[in-house]
Amino acid sequence: xxxxxxxxxxxxxxxxxxxxxxxxxxxxxxxxxxxxxxxxxxxxxxxxxxxxxxxxxxxxxxxxxxxxxxxxxxxxxxxxxxxxxxxxxxxxxxxxxxxxxxxxxxxxxxxxxxxxxxxxxxxxxxx
Amino acid sequence: xxxxxxxxxxxxxxxxxxxxxxxxxxxxxxxxxxxxxxxxxxxxxxxxxxxxxxxxxxxxxxxxxxxxxxxxxxxxxxxxxxxxxxxxxxxxxxxxxxxxxxxxxxxxxxxxxxxxxxxxxxxxxxxxxxxxxxxxxxxxxxxxxxxxxxxxxxxxxxxxxxxxxxxxxxxxxxxxxxxxxxxxxxxxxxxxxxxxxxxxxxxxxxxxxxxxxxxxxxxxxxxxxxxxxxxxxxxxxxxxxxxxxxxxxxxxxxxxxxxxxxxxxxxxxxxxxxxxxxxxxxxxxxxxxxxxxxxxxxxxxxxxxxxxxxxxxxxxxxxxxxxxxxxxxxxxxxxxxxxxxxxxxxxxxxxxxxxxxxxxxxxxxxxxxxxxxxxxxxxxxxxxxxxxxxxxxxxxxxxxxxxxxxxxxxxxxxxxxxxxxxxxxxxxxxxxxxxxxxxxxxxxxxxxxxxxxxxxxxxxxxxxxxxxxxxxxxxxxxxxxxxxxxxxxxxx
Numbered sequence: 001x002x003x004x005x006x007x008x009x010x011x012x013x014x015x016x017x018x019x020x021x022x023x024x025x026x027x028x029x030x031x032x033x034x035x036x037x038x039x040x041x042x043x044x045x046x047x048x049x050x051x052x053x054x055x056x057x058x059x060x061x062x063x064x065x066x067x068x069x070x071x072x073x074x075x076x077x078x079x080x081x082x083x084x085x086x087x088x089x090x091x092x093x094x095x096x097x098x099x100x101x102x103x104x105x106x107x108x109x110x111x112x113x114x115x116x117x118x119x120x121x122x123x124x125x126x127x
Numbered sequence: 128x129x130x131x132x133x134x135x136x137x138x139x140x141x142x143x144x145x146x147x148x149x150x151x152x153x154x155x156x157x158x159x160x161x162x163x164x165x166x167x168x169x170x171x172x173x174x175x176x177x178x179x180x181x182x183x184x185x186x187x188x189x190x191x192x193x194x195x196x197x198x199x200x201x202x203x204x205x206x207x208x209x210x211x212x213x214x215x216x217x218x219x220x221x222x223x224x225x226x227x228x229x230x231x232x233x234x235x236x237x238x239x240x241x242x243x244x245x246x247x248x249x250x251x252x253x254x255x256x257x258x259x260x261x262x263x264x265x266x267x268x269x270x271x272x273x274x275x276x277x278x279x280x281x282x283x284x285x286x287x288x289x290x291x292x293x294x295x296x297x298x299x300x301x302x303x304x305x306x307x308x309x310x311x312x313x314x315x316x317x318x319x320x321x322x323x324x325x326x327x328x329x330x331x332x333x334x335x336x337x338x339x340x341x342x343x344x345x346x347x348x349x350x351x352x353x354x355x356x357x358x359x360x361x362x363x364x365x366x367x368x369x370x371x372x373x374x375x376x377x378x379x380x381x382x383x384x385x386x387x388x389x390x391x392x393x394x395x396x397x398x399x400x401x402x403x404x405x406x407x408x409x410x411x412x413x414x415x416x417x418x419x420x421x422x423x424x425x426x427x428x429x430x431x432x433x434x435x436x437x438x439x440x441x442x443x444x445x446x447x448x449x450x451x452x453x454x455x456x457x458x459x460x461x462x463x464x465x466x467x468x469x470x471x472x473x474x475x476x477x478x479x480x481x482x483x484x485x486x487x488x489x490x491x492x493x494x495x496x497x498x499x500x501x502x503x504x505x506x507x508x509x510x511x512x513x514x515x516x517x518x519x520x521x522x523x524x525x526x527x528x529x530x531x532x533x534x535x536x537x538x539x540x541x542x543x544x545x546x547x548x549x550x551x552x553x554x555x556x557x558x559x560x561x562x563x564x565x566x567x568x569x570x571x572x573x574x575x576x577x578x579x580x581x582x583x584x585x586x587x588x589x590x591x592x593x594x595x596x597x598x599x600x601x602x603x604x605x606x607x608x609x610x611x612x613x614x615x616x617x618x619x
Binding site: 019022028031035038039042045046049072075078079082085086089090093094096097100101109113121 | 260263274275289294301304311
C-alpha cells in the first residue's frame with residue numbers, strides 16, 4: 001500500500017507543503033515558491049499516472065509491445081509552460097510592488113494601504 | 128468557411144493580438160482590436176442562429192476524430208455565452224481608446240489591446256471547446272492576461288490586487304487541473320461528451336468524488352462565489368475602468384458557464400445533485416452571498432467597490448437559480464447571466480466616464496454630477512434600477528423567472544429572502560443616486576462636462592439594451608429556455 005502508491009504519497013505531501021506555504025507565509029516571494037511547488041506536485045501526479053508497468057517510451061520499435069501513455073506527458077508540457085508564465089508574471093508583479101511599497105511582506109503592504117485609507121478619511125472629515 | 132466558424136471565433140482574436148504589436152499606433156491598434164472583436168461578435172451571432180435552427184455543431188480540430196482529437200462543440204448554451212462575451216467586449220472596446228488615454232501611459236496602449244484580445248480569446252476558448260484540458264489552457268490564457276490588465280491600474284493598490292488575484296486564480300485553475308487529471312485517470316478521455324458517457328460507469332468511486340470536489344472548488348474560486356470572493360472587489364476596483372467593465376460583465380459568467388457545464392453535462396444531473404448534496408450547500412452559499420455582499424456594498428465609499436460587491440451579490444442570484452436544479456431555475460440563471468452582463472457593462476462604463484471627467488469615483492465626488500453629467504448619471508440610474516429588478520428593465524425579467532422557479536418548487540421562504548435581498552440593492556443604488564442628484568457640488572467653481580460621445584454611445588447602447596430586453600424578452604428567454612431544456616433533456 002505504502003510502496004505501491006509511493007508517487008501518490010509524494011504528490012499529496014508536496015501539494016500540502018505548497019498550499020501551506022501559500023497560505024501561511026506573508027512574504028510574497030515565498031508565496032510564489034509555494035505556488036510553484038503546488039503546481040509541480042500536479043505535474044508529478046499527471047506524469048506518474050501515465051506510467052505503465054514495464055512500458056517504455058512510446059516510440060515504435062521491434063520487440064516492444066508495451067508503451068507508457070504519452071498523452072499526460074504532452075498535457076503537462078503545456079501546463080509547465082503555463083506554470084512558468086504564472087511564476088514570471090507573479091515575480092514581475094512582486095518587483096513592481098517592491099518599487100512602489102518598498103516591501104514584499106503582506107502585512108506591511110496591507111498596513112500601508114490601511115494607513116492611506118485612514119488619512120484619506122481624515123482629510124475628508126476635515127474638509 | 129461557414130464550417131470553420133467555431134474555430135474562427137477563437138482564433139481571430141488570438142491572431143489579432145500579436146498583429147496589434149506590429150501595428151503599434153494607438154489609434155490604429157484600437158480600430159484593429161475593435162474590428163477583431165466585432166468579427167468575433169458577428170461570428171457568434173451566426174453560430175447562435177445556426178445552433179438554434181439545426182442543433183449542435185461539432186468541429187474537429189485539424190480533422191482528428193472526436194475523442195482523440197480536440198473537439199469544439201457549440202450547443203445552445205455555448206452559443207448564448209459566446210454572444211454575451213463577444214458582444215460586451217465589442218461594445219466596451221468602443222470606449223476603450225478615450226478611457227485609457229487618461230488611465231494608462233501612452234507607451235503601454237498597444238500592450239493593453241494585446242492583453243485585452245488575449246483575454247477575450249481565453250474566454251471565448253473556454254466556452255467554445257469541448258475538451259476538458261483545453262478548458263484549463265484557455266482559462267490560464269484569459270487569467271494571465273487578466274492579471275496583467277489589472278496591474279495596469281493607476282494606483283499602486285492595483286498591483287497588490289493583481290497579485291492576490293494571481294495567487295487565488297492559480298490555485299483555482301490548478302484545482303481544476305487536478306480534477307481533470309483524476310477524471311482522465313478513471314476514464315482515459317478528456318472529451319467532455321465522451322466523459323459524460325464514461326463517468327457514470329465509475330461514478331461510485333472515491334476518485335470521481337474527489338475529482339468532482341476539486342473541479343467545483345476550483346470553479347467556485349474563479350466564480351468569486353461567497354466565501355471565495357475575496358479577490359474580486361479590489362481587482363475590480365483598482366483595474367483600469369475599461370477592464371473592470373469588460374470583466375465585470377463577462378469573466379464571472381464564464382465561470383458560471385463552467386459550473387453548469389461540469390455539473391450538468393460532464394458529471395450529469397443525477398450525480399451532481401443526488402449523490403452529492405450540492406443543492407442545499409449552493410442554495411445556502413448563494414443566499415449568504417446575496418446578503419453579505421449587498422450589505423457590504425452599502426458601506427462602501429468608492430463607487431467601483433460598491434458595484435464590485437454588488438456583482439458578488441448578483442452571482443449569488445445565479446447560484447440560487449442554479450441550485451433549484453429545474454429547467455425554470457436554470458433558465459433564470461442563464462437569463463441573469465445575460466442581463467447582468469448588460470447592466471454591469473452599462474454601469475461600469477458609466478463609471479469609466481466619471482473617472483474620465485472627474486478623476487476618481489469616490490462617492491463624495493459624485494455630488495452634483497446629476498446635473499453636470501446628466502446622460503452618464505441617467506445611465507447609472509437605469510442600470511441601478513435594473514440591478515434592483517424594477518419592471519421594464521432586464522433585471523425584472525430574470526428576478527421574475529427566478530421567483531417563479533422557486534415558487535414552482537414551493538420554496539416560499541427563499542423567494543421572500545430573494546425579494547429582501549433586492550431591497551438591499553435599493554439601498555446601495557439609492558446612496559449613489561442621492562449624492563449625485565440631491566447634493567450640491569463640493570466646489571461649484573469646478574465645471575464638470577458631460578462625457579464625450581465615445582463614452583455615451585456604448586453606454587447608451589447597453590442602457591437601451593437593458594430596456595429593450597426588459598420589454599421584448601423573446602430573444603433572451605427563448606435562447607435561455609432552449610439551452611436549459613437541452614441541458615436537462617439530453618442529459619447524459
